[in-house]
Amino acid sequence: MNELLFNRLDIYLIAAAFLLAIGIFGLIRRRTLIGMLISGELIFAAASLNLMAFNRFTVHDPAVGQIFVLFIMGLAAAEVAIALSIIVAVYRNYRSVKTAELSELNG
Amino acid sequence: MNSFPASGIVLNAIFLLALATLVGGALLAVFSSRLIRSVCGLAISCVGLAGLYYFLHSPFLALMEILIYVGAVCVTIVFAIMLAEPDEPAADNGGRSVFWSGLSLVVAAAIFAGLAWLGIHGDWASPKKLASDGSLEAIGRSLLTTYSLAFELISLALLVAILGALAIARTGRTKA
Numbered sequence: 001m002n003e004l005l006f007n008r009l010d011i012y013l014i015a016a017a018f019l020l021a022i023g024i025f026g027l028i029r030r031r032t033l034i035g036m037l038i039s040g041e042l043i044f045a046a047a048s049l050n051l052m053a054f055n056r057f058t059v060h061d062p063a064v065g066q067i068f069v070l071f072i073m074g075l076a077a078a079e080v081a082i083a084l085s086i087i088v089a090v091y092r093n094y095r096s097v098k099t100a101e102l103s104e105l106n107g
Numbered sequence: 108m109n110s111f112p113a114s115g116i117v118l119n120a121i122f123l124l125a126l127a128t129l130v131g132g133a134l135l136a137v138f139s140s141r142l143i144r145s146v147c148g149l150a151i152s153c154v155g156l157a158g159l160y161y162f163l164h165s166p167f168l169a170l171m172e173i174l175i176y177v178g179a180v181c182v183t184i185v186f187a188i189m190l191a192e193p194d195e196p197a198a199d200n201g202g203r204s205v206f207w208s209g210l211s212l213v214v215a216a217a218i219f220a221g222l223a224w225l226g227i228h229g230d231w232a233s234p235k236k237l238a239s240d241g242s243l244e245a246i247g248r249s250l251l252t253t254y255s256l257a258f259e260l261i262s263l264a265l266l267v268a269i270l271g272a273l274a275i276a277r278t279g280r281t282k283a
Contacts, residue, residue, distance in 0.1 A: 003115075004115055004118060004119065005119050005122050005123070006118065006119075006122040006162040006163075009226075009231055010226050010227050011126075012159065012163070013222070013223070013225075013226030013227075013229075014223045014226055014227070015126060015129060015130070015159070016222075016226075017218070017219050017222030017223045017226060018130065018133070018219055018223075019129070019133055019152075020218060020219075020222065021215040021216070021218045021219035021222075022133050022134070022137050022215060023133075023137075024211070024214060024215050024218060025137060025211045025212065025214070025215035026136070026137035027211075028207060028210065028211035028214065028215075029137070029207065029208055029211045030137075032142065034142055034184060034187060034188060034191070035142055035145060037184065038136055038142075038145050038146065038148075038149050038184065039136070039137060041149055041176075041180065042133055042136060042137070042149070042152065045152065045153065045156055045176075048156075049156060049159060052159075052160060052163045052165065052168065053163065054231075055163070055241075056163040056164055056165075057231060057233055058231050058232060058233055058234065059234065060234045060237065060238050061237065061238040061239055061241075062164065062237060062239060062240070062241025062245075063239050063241050063245040063246045063248075063249050064249070066165050066167065066168055066241065066246050067246060067249060067250060067254055067257075069168055070168065070171060070246075071257060071261055073171060073172070073175050073176070074175075074261045074264070074265060075261070075264065076175075076176075076180065077175055077179055077180060077265070077268075078264055078265050078267075078268035079268075080180050080183055080184070081183065081268050081269065081272040082268055082271055082272055082275070084183055084184065084186075084187040084272070085271070085272035085273075085275040085276035086275055087187055087191060088187060088190055088191065088276050089275050089276060089278060091190065091191040097191050
């Protein structure tokens with residue numbers, strides 16, 4: 001085990017692809033709004049990990065990717081605050097956050 | 108690398124531990140039926156991601172990941188779960204549920220296979236020389252010079268998000 005695993009770009013890329021895939025899997029499969037929000041956070045994490053991996057291995061200036069990921073984290077925090085307040089408002093109106101019950105027009 | 112003979116093995120083991128934490132937390136976040144366990148999985152996954160950031164030469168982002176995701180985002184989601192008490196409903200009308208699970212599994216597997224193939228076979232060139240060392244000092248310098256507009260705009264976005272969250276969550280409070 002002479003080779004250092006953390007100096008290889010493809011391991012980080014595969015980890016990020018796994019996070020994206022499992023985030024999309026959860027986004028389709030979950031039947032509550034909060035579960036879908038958690039899966040969305042996993043997709044954000046996949047994007048951040050991809051950016052950081054390329055920033056470490058292929059980019060001319062290593063500070064740029066870190067600043068970009070910092071901005072992604074800030075925007076994700078804002079997005080979570082808005083989404084959770086929407087979820088709480090939806091729960092007040094419908095007494096449920098299950099996506100199958102959130103419908104007013106039933107055919 | 109240095110004089111300690113087994114340091115490569117130890118470093119590889121710590122890296123694999125961070126990777127396993129990331130993958131295991133993500134699996135727990137997606138597959139558990141209780142949403143509070145799902146949030147715990149997200150927090151575990153974020154700790155693993157912070158470990159990977161540390162290995163990518165960015166201890167600053169590792170600290171920020173733990174501070175923002177584990178400290179703020181997960182705690183906020185826990186509050187929402189306590190307010191709304193949502194548990195994943197039991198699988199009803201079996202046929203459609205199986206169809207959607209199979210479809211999401213196929214989509215996720217296709218995306219993972221495609222991206223992993225691209226990541227392995229891509230020709231990623233490393234740069235000849237670096238413009239900065241990527242240290243905290245370099246980050247702070249470029250945040251206040253090159254990226255100062257984006258820095259101010261994200262503070263504005265956070266302010267608008269706080270006000271919007273307050274305004275949305277306030278409506279209907281008297282009715283309830």
